[in-house]
Amino acid sequence: MVQAVRSQPTFEPAADADPGAAAWITRLPRPLAGAPRGPLAGLQFAAKDNIDVGGVPTTAGCPAFEYTPGEHASVVQRLLDAGASVLGKTNLDQFACGLNGTRSPYGPVPNAFDPRFISGGSSSGSAHVVATGQADFALGTDTAGSGRVPAGLNNIVGLKPSRGLVSARGVVPAAQSIDCVSIFAGSVGLAARVLAAAAGPDPLDPYSRRLALAGRPYPASFRFGVPDALPFFGDRLARAAFEQAIVRLRQLGGTPVPVDHAPLAKAAELLYDSALVAERYAAIRGFFDGREDAVLEPVRSIVAGGCGYSAADYCEAQTRLRILGQAADRMWDRIDVLVVPTTPTHYTIAQLQADPIALNRNLGAYTNFVNLLDYAALAVPSSIRPDGLPFGITFVGRCGSDWQLADLGQRYHHATGLTQGATGRPLPGAAAIAGLAPAASVQLAVVGAHLSGMPLNGQLTERGARLLRVAETAPDYRLYALPDTTPAKPGLVRVAAGGGAPIALELWEMPLEHYGSFVAAIPAPLGIGTLRLADGSAVQGFVCEAAALAGAQDITHHGGWRAYMAALAATPASARRPAPGAT
Missing domain, CATH: 3.90.1300.10 (Amidase signature (AS) domain)
Incomplete structure (x- = not known):
């Protein structure tokens, strides 16, 4: 025994007992x-x-x-x-x-x-x-x-x-x-x-x-x-x-x-x-x-x-x-x-x-x-x-x-x-659940109107996409507020190394079966390309044709679309710069 x-x-139990x-x-x-x-x-x-x-x-x-x-x-x-x-x-x-x-x-x-x-x-x-x-x-x-x-x-x-x-x-x-x-x-x-x-x-x-x-x-x-x-x-x-x-x-x-x-x-x-x-x-x-x-x-x-x-x-x-x-x-x-x-x-x-x-x-x-x-x-x-x-x-x-x-x-x-x-110990990293075969999916970086809480986010969620984490691009990108877009959208453009800044983004995971219909609905001058993240990894994400930047406002210094929109909302209407392309 x-x-x-x-x-x-x-x-x-005794009063002084643990x-x-x-x-x-x-x-x-x-x-x-x-x-x-x-x-x-x-x-x-x-x-x-x-x-x-x-x-x-x-x-x-x-x-x-x-x-x-x-x-x-x-x-x-x-x-x-x-x-x-x-x-x-x-x-x-x-x-x-x-x-x-x-x-x-x-x-x-x-x-x-x-x-x-x-x-x-x-x-x-x-x-x-x-x-x-x-x-x-x-x-x-x-x-x-x-x-x-x-x-x-x-x-x-x-x-x-x-x-x-x-x-x-x-x-x-x-x-x-x-x-x-x-x-x-x-x-x-x-x-x-x-x-x-x-x-x-x-x-x-x-x-x-x-x-x-x-x-x-x-x-x-x-x-x-x-x-x-x-x-x-x-x-x-x-x-x-x-x-x-x-x-x-x-x-x-x-x-x-x-x-x-x-x-x-x-x-x-x-x-x-x-x-x-x-x-x-x-x-x-x-x-x-x-x-x-x-x-x-x-x-x-x-x-x-x-x-x-x-x-x-x-x-x-x-x-x-x-x-x-x-x-x-x-x-x-x-x-x-x-x-x-x-x-x-x-x-x-x-x-x-x-x-x-x-x-x-x-x-x-x-x-x-x-x-x-x-x-x-x-x-x-x-x-x-x-x-x-x-x-x-x-x-x-x-x-x-x-x-x-x-x-x-x-x-x-x-x-x-x-x-x-x-x-008080933090949770360990998420573990793979051994009994599950993961469904085929694509990771997608979004920087503008598709961010959570933004007007086009529903195009992600209705296709079963889920938010993985918040991240940033490598410091090789510039962000522009595009003219004449409804709802308002940014354009992300890659520039020479060191010529840009880290731009805030969200990384989403979308079932592969719905990815094609999502990409097909993206209007020009936007499209999907490969983005380099701050941690050195590469993902699919929104990019913009350089030719579309004529008349666009460079908003790189805001660090991301959400920060730009917040700053715009906090600025008195009389002091706002006209929206790109506005007449």
Whole structure:
């Protein structure tokens, strides 16, 4: 048996204790080393303590339930084989029943940003050790949102795969037919790397399955669903943060589409308010029937609530779920991805302990339906609220959309400018999502009326183009305001080396299939040529015929079209120089 440092169960941690220490149940004195080589070599991870690590006790947050497994859970073995090392086992809501992280005899796990607030559950400890930089990544489980809620509350990524994509053999079940092993990481790229190593069919897991995952990213111009009824339970900061997220999604090329929230909400209610809760009881029936007194409240009452249903009740609940699923699935005819807040609000530990049922239910407002309806999901950070607490959003996609979600989620996460968790470390560079084949595209530099926010920008976005970054030309160009153009346009001309100046531009990526129609619509004297950028690279971009410069105004000193237009707008009409070509 592996010798380990064990936390002692306690309902009230000592006043002078480090509240973050409750994140661990078992901390190994030395990491359990993985293979010397592999895609995850050098990384260290923690496992939620309902996931078996051979030779290390598994408690599921209940000391009386403790056992020591002789082998690793399938997912742990795959990660060790990929080169990662295990640091230990993390705290959780007992038997993975809860979304708040306070239902544990090992103590409540605090938020990484403010210890008065919850970390979220049930995978509270796994989220905390990633958010505080103690582990590179961590495994959680997700039945009703336990792999997403803690991510949203701690400014980290929570990847909940499609059901059955990652084996749950060696995981203490919560509701076995819908359980998922989830992944916490500081970045989407790392979470996707871990998923690539962890995924694979397992004939010894009754719910494992072979899934054909989508191999193309979502369109650059994508449609995202937003439920038409979004409760935030009075949290105005959360509502404002979600509105900001919608603005950012628009900037990334998204178009919001209202979707009916009712079938999603009604499906979520079935998880605890129908015979489906019997699966919670079935998961630990052998232990619960003899040791009910060893189970904490309110977990005890929730599990006991599953005892009184008949088989017919369960069948009726399943049928009701399918009816709601059919209604909910109609939204996919109009959208590519669903976007929801990861959680509607933050609660303090004291609030959850005082009102453990209602507030826990609130936390699952946007998560409980996902596994029931067989969707994939990815929780990503979105912003830090004015009160210093994180706000996150979740991308929800059809079963098998895991790599598509990772691609879009990574684009969104990097657009936020946030750092990783509570560590202050910047995000790493965007990573290639291994499961996706990139669509053929062309990079295009624009300098004038096609810039974002300018009159012709729609010619880019309607063709699915997306903004990559802001850049500058090499200092070998001059910019002119062309006469008699509507809307007003500049002309960019290359001159002798050193005879010009760096000119501001935007670099866009356009699907190759739409590039021809875009170029064909460009009027003379403009055209597409090769531009040299300040970093020495070359891209396709707008250029102008030199013969068109007669009567044009040299505006090179402004450094770009946007700056020129701003200066023009700020100049009194009486003092403006006549527009080129004006009579």
